[in-house]
Amino acid sequence: MAKILIAEDEPSIRRVLIKILSEENESYFIEEAEDGAVAIQKIKSMIFDLVLCDIKMPKNDGLEVLTQIKEHQPDVPVVMISGHGDINTAVETMRMGAFDYIAKPPDLNRLLTTVRIALDNNQLKTENKNLKKKVSKKYEMIGDSESIHSVKHIIDKVAPTDARVLITGENGTGKELVAHWLHEKSERVKKPFIEINCAAIPSELIESELFGHVKGAFTSANKDRAGKFEAANGGTIFLDEIGDMSLPAQAKVLRALQENKIQRVGSDKDIKVDVRVIAATNKDLKNEISNKKFREDLYHRLAVILIQVPSLNERREDIPLLVDHFAKTIAKENGDAPKTFSKSALNELKSYNWTGNIRELRNVIERLHILGDYEITKQDVELFASK
Numbered sequence: 001m002a003k004i005l006i007a008e009d010e011p012s013i014r015r016v017l018i019k020i021l022s023e024e025n026e027s028y029f030i031e032e033a034e035d036g037a038v039a040i041q042k043i044k045s046m047i048f049d050l051v052l053c054d055i056k057m058p059k060n061d062g063l064e065v066l067t068q069i070k071e072h073q074p075d076v077p078v079v080m081i082s083g084h085g086d087i088n089t090a091v092e093t094m095r096m097g098a099f100d101y102i103a104k105p106p107d108l109n110r111l112l113t114t115v116r117i118a119l120d121n122n123q124l125k126t127e128n129k130n131l132k133k134k135v136s137k138k139y140e141m142i143g144d145s146e147s148i149h150s151v152k153h154i155i156d157k158v159a160p161t162d163a164r165v166l167i168t169g170e171n172g173t174g175k176e177l178v179a180h181w182l183h184e185k186s187e188r189v190k191k192p193f194i195e196i197n198c199a200a201i202p203s204e205l206i207e208s209e210l211f212g213h214v215k216g217a218f219t220s221a222n223k224d225r226a227g228k229f230e231a232a233n234g235g236t237i238f239l240d241e242i243g244d245m246s247l248p249a250q251a252k253v254l255r256a257l258q259e260n261k262i263q264r265v266g267s268d269k270d271i272k273v274d275v276r277v278i279a280a281t282n283k284d285l286k287n288e289i290s291n292k293k294f295r296e297d298l299y300h301r302l303a304v305i306l307i308q309v310p311s312l313n314e315r316r317e318d319i320p321l322l323v324d325h326f327a328k329t330i331a332k333e334n335g336d337a338p339k340t341f342s343k344s345a346l347n348e349l350k351s352y353n354w355t356g357n358i359r360e361l362r363n364v365i366e367r368l369h370i371l372g373d374y375e376i377t378k379q380d381v382e383l384f385a386s387k
């Protein structure tokens with residue numbers, strides 16, 4: 001249900017506007033203000049999705065109302081209503097942040113189109129904001145240990161540069177989280193962050209996945225297709241599980257890194273790309289190099305900056321914080337009130353020998369939440385963690 005404020009001193013025009021809008025959509029909730037002062041008072045006490053605002057009004061004019069809206073509800077779209085001779089002022093209000101203006105007497109079609117666009121725009125903005133909030137919550141990096149602080153410190157130092165980063169660490173230690181923050185804190189943030197799990201893609205498909213292909217390059221290539229490198233142009237590509245990439249694909253990635261150019265599979269045309277590369281692996285790449293499974297030259301190209309993400313066991317002091325974080329998020333996901341673990345329960349969780357994978361800790365908290373068991377013993381932890 002959209003909440004609309006109509007600020008207009010001429011009763012006949014106010015009536016027409018209310019009629020048009022109510023007929024357009026019965027669910028619109030419409031508030032009226034007969035002068036600028038009433039409009040300002042309503043703006044201070046209610047949240048609106050749209051304001052239609054006359055320019056000439058007694059007490060406070062449309063410009064003053066607009067200024068107040070920008071101060072109290074900066075995101076709400078404001079459509080100004082201008083009479084004869086107000087056109088210059090109407091244009092001025094656009095500079096002040098008005099969404100649009102319509103002339104008096106209001107033309108039905110123009111009014112409805114403007115209202116629809118303004119409301120859609122507003123909804124999109126709100127959805128975007130919520131999405132952003134969700135994304136940053138999802139990527140929260142919890143921890144106060146020295147090791148996690150040093151990871152955060154490197155992220156802050158390295159993120160704004162274009163340096164390539166190799167992130168190492170056991171499964172589920174938070175490598176993806178680190179890659180995400182390197183992008184988020186860089187100037188590339190408004191451009192794409194493209195992730196590719198090299199272990200999950202069959203080796204015969206990885207080249208086409210990374211670099212795209214042209215029609216006819218192979219049997220199922222029935223049209224030209226861009227790959228992830230092109231999709232990430234201007235942004236960041238995150239090559240997760242790079243240690244599992246085939247040698248031919250490694251050779252192609254190496255060329256892309258050396259020359260900032262790629263070729264789609266089946267084409268010899270170079271395509272310039274500007275992509276920052278971040279890679280991650282849980283493998284010991286030095287070992288893989290000795291075993292001829294990973295190219296040494298590629299390693300050196302990738303590992304300009306090395307970030308070693310500590311495993312959970314190396315930062316046990318963070319366990320109570322993580323437990324609290326997971327208990328809260330799991331409770332929220334289930335629509336329950338968050339509960340807290342006792343000190344002795346936390347100590348049991350802290351002293352358990354985890355695999356290092358943070359997901360394991362989260363799973364245990366989830367099981368305990370489902371059972372409503374927040375008072376746990378060593379045996380409980382062992383039982384739940386080993387499941």
Ligand SMILES: Nc1ncnc2c1ncn2[C@@H]1O[C@H](COP(=O)(O)OP(=O)(O)OP(=O)(O)O)[C@@H](O)[C@H]1O
Binds near residue numbers: 139175178325358
């Ligand atoms: N410091 C942290 N604070 C809160 N959650 C974390 C932290 N580190 C990791 N996580 C969570 O643990 C899970 C595993 O993290 P992530 O996927 O980043 O690990 P990974 O090392 O990339 O895993 P994999 O090796 O399986 O690719 C995710 O749900 C992530 O949100």
